[in-house]
Amino acid sequence: MTQTIKYVIKYKLDGQRRWDFALMPDASHGQALEALRKIHGEDAEKISDIQVSKAL
Numbered sequence: 001m002t003q004t005i006k007y008v009i010k011y012k013l014d015g016q017r018r019w020d021f022a023l024m025p026d027a028s029h030g031q032a033l034e035a036l037r038k039i040h041g042e043d044a045e046k047i048s049d050i051q052v053s054k055a056l
Contacts, residue, residue: 006055010037014046027052 001042004023032052037044
């Protein structure tokens with residue numbers, strides 16, 4: 001079974017700074033982008049400046 005850890009994803013969506021939490025197996029850019037696609041759907045194409053860190 002894959003262990004998931006809670007991460008905070010900081011990013012810009014259409015120029016606005018935002019952040020969300022996601023449960024992911026690792027802190028990779030690809031995992032973060034996939035989690036943001038689930039949250040924002042088609043608007044995920046406007047996402048930039050992704051930073052991932054462990055949530056406290």
